[in-house]
């Protein structure tokens with residue numbers, strides 16, 4: 001059973017709605033994400049995953065609803081608590097691998113030069129790119145760029161990490177590596193919120209929310225969601241389709 005008292009929660013989303021002009025991207029959405037786990041946001045294209053993540057990192061302001069991170073209302077002063085890996089990487093092609101990570105470290109106000117250099121080395125070793133530190137970004141494969149992007153997101157040691165489809169385009173070995181990094185971060189107390197389409201990612205998460213049309217249609221551990229449909233051999237994909245059908249019946 002998840003303890004939902006506020007001091008055990010990393011992220012609280014309360015009745016958040018968000019519109020792009022007339023399009024309702026998030027519809028009265030509420031979620032609670034416990035600390036120190038990997039929490040998956042699963043859903044098809046256009047479900048609202050990126051919109052929700054952009055709200056949670058403070059890039060979009062919802063018209064309605066409340067966000068709390070680590071028990072406090074989201075504010076600009078909380079930037080150091082947040083790591084963010086966007087869906088499309090935002091690396092600088094004119095900088096080397098190490099310079100990119102160092103740039104993000106500076107943005108996050110790691111001012112001490114030697115401390116910063118130590119931290120850049122640490123995160124580049126974690127993602128297996130220390131040997132490529134002097135290469136330009138253009139020389140890297142897509143998967144390597146994603147690893148640099150992850151290094152940039154974690155360089156300031158944030159307690160909460162938002163990763164928007166971090167495993168897209170990764171080969172199976174690299175995807176497994178990413179989940180190993182995430183497990184290391186979780187063991188250090190970091191909460192990871194990760195969006196994905198793939199049920200392979202979903203099985204690695206401690207808890208999941210299934211999103212569709214800007215709403216949460218189901219939430220729980222992978223096992224709870226599988227068991228909810230009453231078949232012993234059900235996959236998470238089966239579970240997702242089950243909740244979609246249930247939602248459609250409710251709307252009809």
Ligand SMILES: Nc1ncnc2c1ncn2[C@@H]1O[C@H](COP(=O)(O)OP(=O)(O)OP(=O)(O)O)[C@@H](O)[C@H]1O
Nearest residue numbers: 020023025043044045046047048049050051052087
């Ligand atoms: N900048 C924007 N302007 C207008 N509409 C937008 C904008 N960004 C997203 N939308 C719309 O909001 C809805 C939710 O989009 P969002 O990007 O949050 O979905 P997503 O779950 O991240 O999808 P994907 O899996 O394709 O990344 C979609 O209907 C999309 O068309």
Ligand SMILES: [Mg+2]
Nearest residue numbers: 049050051087
């Ligand atoms: Mg998206």
